[in-house]
Every structure is written in C-alpha cells, then in structure tokens.
Amino acid sequence: MTSVVPAAGNTGGVRRAGSPAGRAWRAWPVAVIALAALLSACSGGGTGDGGVAATFRFDPQPPSVGKAHFELRLVSPQGEAVAGATVAVEANMNHAGMQPTFADLSEDVPGRYVGDVEFTMGGDWFLLMNATLADGRKIERKLDVPGVRSK
Amino acid sequence: MNAAPSERLTSRVAQSSASSDRPLDLLAVPGLRSLLLRRRWMQGPLLFISIVLVVHGFAGPQLAPKNLATLVGWVHSRGLLVVGLLVMGNAFCMACPFMLPRDLARRLHAPKLAWPRALRGKHVGIALFVGVLFVYEWLDLWASPSGTAWLLVGYFALVVLVDALFKGAPFCKSVCPIGQFNFAASALSPFEVVARDSDVCASCSGHECLRGSESSRGCETNLFLPEKAGNMDCTFCLDCARACPHENVGIVARLPGAELSEDRSAAGVGRRSARPDLALLATVFTFGALLNAFGMVSPVYVVQQQIASWMGTTSEGAVLLVLFASLLVVEPVLLLGVTAAISRRAMPRREPVVAVAARFSHGLVPLGFGVWLAHYGFHLLTGLWTFVPVTQKAVADAFGVALLGAPQWDRGGLTTRAVQPIEMGMLLLGAIGSLGVLWAIAKRQAPERPRAAFAPWGVLTVLLLAAAVWLMAQPMEMRGTFLQ
Ligand code: SF4
Numbered sequence: 137m138t139s140v141v142p143a144a145g146n147t148g149g150v151r152r153a154g155s156p157a158g159r160a161w162r163a164w165p166v167a168v169i170a171l172a173a174l175l176s177a178c179s180g181g182g183t184g185d186g187g188v189a190a191t192f193r194f195d196p197q198p199p200s201v202g203k204a205h206f207e208l209r210l211v212s213p214q215g216e217a218v219a220g221a222t223v224a225v226e227a228n229m230n231h232a233g234m235q236p237t238f239a240d241l242s243e244d245v246p247g248r249y250v251g252d253v254e255f256t257m258g259g260d261w262f263l264l265m266n267a268t269l270a271d272g273r274k275i276e277r278k279l280d281v282p283g284v285r286s287k
Numbered sequence: 288m289n290a291a292p293s294e295r296l297t298s299r300v301a302q303s304s305a306s307s308d309r310p311l312d313l314l315a316v317p318g319l320r321s322l323l324l325r326r327r328w329m330q331g332p333l334l335f336i337s338i339v340l341v342v343h344g345f346a347g348p349q350l351a352p353k354n355l356a357t358l359v360g361w362v363h364s365r366g367l368l369v370v371g372l373l374v375m376g377n378a379f380c381m382a383c384p385f386m387l388p389r390d391l392a393r394r395l396h397a398p399k400l401a402w403p404r405a406l407r408g409k410h411v412g413i414a415l416f417v418g419v420l421f422v423y424e425w426l427d428l429w430a431s432p433s434g435t436a437w438l439l440v441g442y443f444a445l446v447v448l449v450d451a452l453f454k455g456a457p458f459c460k461s462v463c464p465i466g467q468f469n470f471a472a473s474a475l476s477p478f479e480v481v482a483r484d485s486d487v488c489a490s491c492s493g494h495e496c497l498r499g500s501e502s503s504r505g506c507e508t509n510l511f512l513p514e515k516a517g518n519m520d521c522t523f524c525l526d527c528a529r530a531c532p533h534e535n536v537g538i539v540a541r542l543p544g545a546e547l548s549e550d551r552s553a554a555g556v557g558r559r560s561a562r563p564d565l566a567l568l569a570t571v572f573t574f575g576a577l578l579n580a581f582g583m584v585s586p587v588y589v590v591q592q593q594i595a596s597w598m599g600t601t602s603e604g605a606v607l608l609v610l611f612a613s614l615l616v617v618e619p620v621l622l623l624g625v626t627a628a629i630s631r632r633a634m635p636r637r638e639p640v641v642a643v644a645a646r647f648s649h650g651l652v653p654l655g656f657g658v659w660l661a662h663y664g665f666h667l668l669t670g671l672w673t674f675v676p677v678t679q680k681a682v683a684d685a686f687g688v689a690l691l692g693a694p695q696w697d698r699g700g701l702t703t704r705a706v707q708p709i710e711m712g713m714l715l716l717g718a719i720g721s722l723g724v725l726w727a728i729a730k731r732q733a734p735e736r737p738r739a740a741f742a743p744w745g746v747l748t749v750l751l752l753a754a755a756v757w758l759m760a761q762p763m764e765m766r767g768t769f770l771q
C-alpha cells in the first residue's frame with residue numbers, strides 16, 4: 137500500500153507572509169466604532185407621564201392560552217381616575233421569535249379600560265401599554281404577565 | 288508550474304460531476320467554487336451581524352422579542368445552523384465570524400504554545416456545551432438581551448485568547464461548543480470535503496492540504512485529505528482546497544450518516560472505537576437534544592416543582608442541576624448500559640458493556656439531530672420574519688429616521704399547527720436514520736447474530752422517538768421562574 141502520510145503535520149499557517157485579504161482588516165475597527173456609536177444612540181424613551189399609575193387584572197386570573205378579558209385602571213397621583221385616554225396594548229412573549237398580538241381598549245367607566253388580549257402560547261408574557269391622555273400626554277408601560285397557562 | 292495539470296483536472300472533475308456516474312461536487316460547479324473558496328464574504332457579514340447583536344444586546348431595549356441579540360441569536364442563527372447542516376454541511380463553521388478577530392489576533396501575536404495533550408479530546412468542548420445549555424436555562428438567556436450579548440463577547444474573547452496562545456486550531460477542534468455540536472451533527476450532512484482522486488494524492492509530494500502552500504494555510508485541525516474519513520473535526524474552511532496545487536479537493540455528495548457506522552482510522556481523528564470522548568459527544572448530543580426540548584414544554588415545570596419540594600429548596604440552580612444530572616447522566620447511563628448489556632450477548636467477542644455502549648451511541652446521533660432540527664426548526668419557522676420589524680425599529684432608533692420603514696410588528700412566521708407536521712417528519716427521519724446506522728453497527732459487531740445485537744437498540748430508538756414525539760406534542764410554555 138502506498139503511504140501518503142506526510143512527514144510532518146500542519147506547519148501552522150501560510151508560508152508566505154502577508155496576503156491580499158489582509159487589507160480588509162483595516163476597515164473593520166472604523167466600522168465597529170461607527171456602528172457602536174449609532175446603536176448606542178438608541179433612546180430609552182422618557183414618557184413624561186406625570187406619575188400616572190397603571191394597575192391591571194385578567195379574567196381568568198392567571199390567564200391561559202386564548203383570549204383573556206383585560207382590565208386596566210389609570211389613576212393620577214392625586215388618586216383620581218384618568219378618563220378620556222386612548223389605550224392600546226401589545227402582548228409579547230418573553231421568548232424572542234413569537235409574533236405579538238394587539239388590542240385596542242375601550243373605556244367602560246371613567247379611568248377603566250377594557251378589552252380582550254390574546255395569548256397564543258403558555259409561558260411568560262409582557263404587555264406594552266401605550267396610552268394617549270386627554271391632554272395629549274403619552275404614557276408607555278411594560279406590564280409583566282408571568283405564567284400564562286397552557287391549555 | 289502546475290497550471291496545465293490543474294486545468295486538466297478541473298475540467299475532468301467538472302465533466303465527471305456533470306455526468307451521472309459521479310456524485311455531485313460543489314467545488315466543480317461553475318461559479319460556486321470561487322464563491323465558496325472566498326470565505327471572507329461570508330465571515331465579514333456574519334461578523335458585522337455579531338457586532339450588531341452585541342451592541343443592540345447592551346444598548347437596545349431589554350425586551351427579548353424586541354432585541355436583535357435574543358431574536359437573531361437564539362431564534363434565527365440556531366435554526367439556520369441546523370438547516371445548513373441538513374442541506375449542506377458545516378456551513379456555520381465555514382462562515383464562522385469568530386475566525387476574523389482570531390486571525391487578526393494571530394497577526395498581532397503568533398501562537399507559540401502547543402495545546403496540552405490532556406485537553407486534546409472533546410472533553411473541554413463537551414463540558415462547555417453542557418455549560419451553555421445549563422446557563423441558558425438557569426439565567427434565562429433566551430429572555431436576556433444583555434446576557435446574550437455577554438455570552439457573545441465571552442465567546443469572542445475565548446477564541447482570541449485560546450488561538451492567540453496555542454498553535455493549530457485548538458479552539459475549533461477541542462473547545463468551541465458550537466463546533467462540537469456541528470462536528471457531531473455534520474455526520475448527517477449530505478456533503479463532505481474529500482480528496483477527489485487518490486491517485487493524484489499518491490503522487491503528491493507537497494501535501495499542501497495539510498502543510499499549507501504559498502497562498503494558503505493547510506488544515507488547522509490536522510485532517511490529511513487522502514486519509515480523511517467523515518466530517519468529524521472538519522470546519523469546511525476549505526483551507527485545504529485553497530492550498531492543494533492540484534485542485535484535488537472537492538465538496539462531494541455522500542450518504543448522510545454512513546460515517547457513524549464506520550470504524551476506520553481517519554486522519555486527525557483516529558478510530559471511533561478508540562475515542563471514548565466521541566462516544567460521550569454523541570451521547571450528550573442525543574440526550575441534550577431531548578433535555579433542551581423538555582426545557583420549553585409545560586410538564587417540565589411540574590417536574591421542577593416536584594424536585595424542589597423533594598429537595599426542600601427554592602434554589603432554581605440546584606433544581607436545574609438535579610434535572611441536568613438526571614437527564615444527561617443518570618438516564619443515558621441506565622438506558623445505554625442496559626441496552627448494551629443485552630446487545631452484547633449476541634456478540635462473539637464479549638467486550639465490556641461500556642465499550643459496546645460507546646460503539647452504538649453513535650447510532651443515536653441521527654435521532655438526536657432530528658430532535659434538534661424539530662426544536663430549532665420550530666423556532667425558526669414560527670418566528671421567521673420577526674427580525675424584520677425589530678431591525679426596522681433598531682435602525683429607526685439608531686438613525687432617528689425610519690430608514691427601513693415603520694416597524695411591521697405583525698410579521699411572524701408559520702403557525703404552530705403548520706410547523707408540527709414538519710417537526711414530526713424530522714423526528715421520524717432521524718429515527719429511521721438511527722435504525723439504519725444501528726443495524727450497520729450490529730452487523731459489524733455481531734456478524735453472525737446481527738438481529739439479536741440490533742433488537743435492543745431498535746427498541747431504545749423507538750422509545751426515544753416516542754419520548755421526542757410526546758415532547759413535541761406538549762403545549763409550549765416558556766417561563767423564566769418555575770418555583771413559586
Ligand atoms: S489533497 Fe492535494 S495537497 Fe493534499 S495530498 Fe492530495 S493532491 Fe496533495
């Protein structure tokens with residue numbers, strides 16, 4: 137049998153120093169710094185909501201997969217119901233890669249907003265609540281909904 | 288100069304590839320060769336995407352579905368990785384973004400040390416693979432953009448550190464958990480990097496595929512092409528193809544999984560039967576697939592609650608540790624041990640039970656791959672387009688203008704109902720593959736009583752398939768906190 141085993145193994149790299157690909161290296165640090173600067177500019181998004189409190193509950197509690205009745209109360213720092221707002225919620229799973237669901241809420245009594253939120257899977261969810269108050273101020277809140285039950 | 292023979296060879300291979308009597312060779316497909324040999328066009332964009340993930344992971348919204356680190360890192364990249372393995376080969380390693388900073392580091396600091404002999408097997412990589420699975424569940428990395436970004440940063444740091452200090456490619460070969468996963472799974476890939484013509488190799492004196500040439504380094508994982516067998520340790524980097532002056536390297540179609548039943552001595556790898564670390568990798572790959580899938584269905588929480596009350600603890604880490612030990616150590620030891628003990632009765636040479644279990648463990652890899660495919664394929668397909676609105680939002684946040692349009696949050700993917708038959712198909716294919724490989728191993732180990740040697744392994748495969756089907760049919764429930 138002809139042996140084709142080489143006398144020595146890999147010699148650890150290209151024999152000739154320098155290659156055309158080396159030029160591409162120099163562009164990278166500049167691109168990285170520029171990108172970091174750009175993406176770091178992502179805003180945290182102050183809402184300036186004047187301390188409006190949001191409390192909520194579901195029926196059933198805890199919610200399970202499917203539609204759940206959602207009730208949100210908006211209360212001013214003085215303890216008064218915040219009426220006349222336009223409220224929408226976006227429901228997301230904590231796990232990435234799931235399509236969110238959306239619901240527009242309607243006000244049934246002053247300061248109380250209701251609607252149906254759909255949960256497509258069991259697990260931890262959160263709601264992103266967006267409200268535009270009667271005076272034009274905007275409120276954004278993240279409301280955690282842990283442990284949505286699978287059916 | 289060798290231009291003339293090289294041209295002759297290329298045209299000969301191209302012709303024979305076009306004819307039906309030779310398997311398809313991707314490096315003989317016009318246009319594809321130069322595309323595949325230029326690796327930077329794949330690595331560059333992937334490095335760019337990795338940097339975007341890291342920056343967005345730290346600076347973007349700390350909400351997993353709204354952040355590119357968690358979304359692309361855990362949903363799209365894992366899904367594409369297994370699809371690449373299924374349709375081609377070790378495509379992730381081929382385009383690996385970690386190699387660019389690693390090569391840059393090596394230009395600044397040439398490695399001088401030899402990787403310690405004691406660490407040359409797969410044990411470090413397997414330990415890290417299990418470690419990543421554990422941390423993923425324990426720290427809920429799937430829900431943590433900054434945690435995911437830290438993991439990526441740590442990965443880059445480790446590859447640079449290891450390969451700037453040690454010669455060869457110890458990170459790929461022995462350390463990288465993704466690499467070990469890919470090496471195990473690529474046994475099921477339909478393509479393999481091979482020497483096209485053994486006669487050409489026999490008359491070759493330079494052995495540039497291993498030693499390197501003027502224009503390219505040789506194989507850093509020490510796979511000498513004429514004696515290479517299978518995809519183990521092959522990163523599809525194609526350094527060998529670039530270095531070979533005879534253009535005698537191809538990416539050739541083959542029977543997926545066949546290498547798992549073989550026990551020849553392969554360059555840079557040796558014989559499977561002499562590598563207990565490869566058997567351990569196969570075992571962790573298979574049972575890790577079931578464990579990882581179990582972690583996202585609702586029954587896992589009942590089990591965890593029971594373990595917690597039995598232990599009288601509220602420590603999620605301790606409960607997870609018990610779960611991991613049960614499913615990655617106790618369960619495989621019991622199942623493989625009992626099956627091997629029954630199977631070995633049919634063998635002419637009574638080998639130790641551990642040796643029999645090690646040989647046959649490779650036969651379970653196809654089923655394991657089916658489970659990984661079903662699991663990661665599920666996330667990829669159900670969340671296929673979710674990267675669109677998140678990218679639109681990230682760009683809008685970064686530039687202050689919606690350059691890619693307003694985020695289309697209604698972009699999703701296939702429904703769970705549509706994906707389930709695909710999942711079941713993957714599991715079934717994996718099980719059929721396992722049965723085929725186990726049968727081939729049984730015929731080799733017990734030529735006189737192959738049926739008796741195979742039967743217990745066939746039963747085990749059917750049991751594991753049933754467990755996987757049950758898992759995939761369970762309602763999904765992805766929760767961070769399981770102890771209430
Ligand atoms: S693959 Fe190429 S370099 Fe390697 S031994 Fe064969 S002919 Fe020589």
Ligand code: SF4
Nearest residue numbers: 506521522524525527
């Ligand atoms: S044999 Fe070696 S050089 Fe060739 S593609 Fe595989 S890892 Fe790269």
